[in-house]
Amino acid sequence: GQKCLIYIGSDLVITGWIDRRSIPIDAHNHQVMLSGRGITRNLVDCSADLANDPNVQGGMINGVNTLGVAQTLSKAYGITARSAVADLGIPIPQFQVMLGETPYQIIESMARYAGFLVYEDQNGALVLDRVGTQPHASGFSLPGNIEGINAERSVDQRYSEYLVVWFGVDQLTDLGTLLNRRANKLDNTLGEYRLKIIVSEQVAPVPGAAQPTPAANDAVATQRANWECARRIGRSQAAAITADSWRDSKGTLWTPNWLAPIESPAADITGAQWIIGTVTYRKDMSGTYADLILMPPDAFEPDPNPLNLFDNELFNSPRTSQNPAPPSTNPSS
Numbered sequence: 251g252q253k254c255l256i257y258i259g260s261d262l263v264i265t266g267w268i269d270r271r272s273i274p275i276d277a278h279n280h281q282v283m284l285s286g287r288g289i290t291r292n293l294v295d296c297s298a299d300l301a302n303d304p305n306v307q308g309g310m311i312n313g314v315n316t317l318g319v320a321q322t323l324s325k326a327y328g329i330t331a332r333s334a335v336a337d338l339g340i341p342i343p344q345f346q347v348m349l350g351e352t353p354y355q356i357i358e359s360m361a362r363y364a365g366f367l368v369y370e371d372q373n374g375a376l377v378l379d380r381v382g383t384q385p386h387a388s389g390f391s392l393p394g395n396i397e398g399i400n401a402e403r404s405v406d407q408r409y410s411e412y413l414v415v416w417f418g419v420d421q422l423t424d425l426g427t428l429l430n431r432r433a434n435k436l437d438n439t440l441g442e443y444r445l446k447i448i449v450s451e452q453v454a455p456v457p458g459a460a461q462p463t464p465a466a467n468d469a470v471a472t473q474r475a476n477w478e479c480a481r482r483i484g485r486s487q488a489a490a491i492t493a494d495s496w497r498d499s500k501g502t503l504w505t506p507n508w509l510a511p512i513e514s515p516a517a518d519i520t521g522a523q524w525i526i527g528t529v530t531y532r533k534d535m536s537g538t539y540a541d542l543i544l545m546p547p548d549a550f551e552p553d554p555n556p557l558n559l560f561d562n563e564l565f566n567s568p569r570t571s572q573n574p575a576p577p578s579t580n581p582s583s
Contacts, residue, residue, distance in 0.1 A: 254286055258496065258531060261503055264288055265374035289374035292327040293353040299326035300347060309347045315339055316357070316364045317378055323353035324376055331357075334379040339364030362555035367507065381550045382507035382525055388499035389511030389523075390491050390542075397539060398492040401517035408486055409446035410437050412478045414471040416450060432471035435479045448478060473554045484549030489519060493540045496531050504529045504540050512544060525550055 256264040266288040274281050300306040300322075311319055315338040320331035342360055354368075357376070361368045366378040390396050414433045432450060450471055489512060497503055504510070506529060512522040524544040532539045 253289075254284075258503060262372045263503070264372060267291065288370040290324075290329055290354075290370045290376050293324060293329060293357070293376065296327065296352060297350050298323055298347055298353045298356060306347075309349070311345045311347060311356075315342055316360045316366055318342070319345070319360055320357045320368075320376055320378060323357060327353070329374065329376055331376040331378070334377050337380075339366060359555055362552045365552060365554070367550070367552055369507070379507065381547050382509060384505075384507075385509040385511075385523070386498040386502065386504070389513070390493060390544075391512075392514040392516060394513075395494045396491055396514060397494050399514055399517050400490040401514065401519050402488045402490075403518075404486045405440065408437065408440060408482045409444040409479075410440045410442065411435070411445050412437075412475045413445065413447045414450050414475045415447060433475040435472075435475035437479050437483065439483075446478065448474065450474065470554065477551060477554050480548040481551055481553075484546040484551075487546055487549075489514075489517070489522075489524065489544045491542045491544065493542065494538075496538065496540050503531075504542060507550070509547075510544065522546075 268286040270285045272283040317333045324331040412435045512519050527543045530541040
């Protein structure tokens with residue numbers, strides 16, 4: 251339950267709380283073991299607390315963008331939410347919070363809708379960001395600073411065609427063969443036919459479009475098809491690297507969501523500029539190492555999430571309707 255700051259040299263890397271303490275003792279050892287997490291753990295563990303927020307009415311969040319919603323949900327737990335980019339993304343409609351939902355569940359859903367990644371910085375703030383473009387001063391090479399590398403290529407999760415449909419049952423064929431097909435994306439780099447059909451999570455068409463929405467005009471479905479293809483291509487390439495130090499050539503700690511070049515012809519990787527997905531700073535009896543996983547940038551694009559839009563007229567009707575309601579003018583009533 252105590253607050254904890256973790257430094258590597260003079261670099262602050264985690265601001266958090268100690269979750270657990272364990273003291274194992276036997277005939278040969280007496281240890282103290284601590285585990286904890288960053289202070290945004292309360293956004294993951296706890297329920298959204300909206301009772302005293304003036305921006306929330308009846309569990310309905312009125313946020314102009316993802317950052318505004320994140321700030322509203324983080325405020326109750328004393329956590330700062332910020333954006334790492336000037337672009338605040340597309341506007342967020344009024345959004346109904348279900349009792350028991352955690353702030354992270356809500357923020358993560360909205361962040362995917364707006365195309366943001368969500369993570370915690372070294373000061374304990376919640377950060378909204380895009381896939382990284384910041385390059386390290388140096389990268390990884392073999393021979394060089396790579397102590398070990400496992401470069402993986404795969405095709406088992408890739409497909410030659412991604413088809414996004416409206417319904418899981420093809421019940422519109424009597425009206426036309428393409429009405430249930432909302433978008434498709436081809437991956438012509440595969441040497442065999444492999445079809446992936448995706449039933450869209452979206453329960454309403456794009457605002458203002460005809461219903462059902464023709465696939466060619468459905469931006470949400472097109473975005474989903476493109477994302478499925480690009481992310482699966484990205485995830486089919488990965489490099490697990492053990493480096494001989496924790497820092498690049500300018501002394502910066504290897505940082506997730508930063509770009510780093512990789513040159514390892516023996517592992518069939520040349521001229522790559524990939525994103526650091528995870529990094530583990532390891533120091534043990536064998537030495538000091540950094541264990542990293544890197545993939546192409548497309549592998550980290552967030553899954554597009556179509557929010558279920560809330561009808562503003564329905565929300566405002568209790569306040570604007572007459573009470574009692576006026577008598578019906580329908581003669582048959």
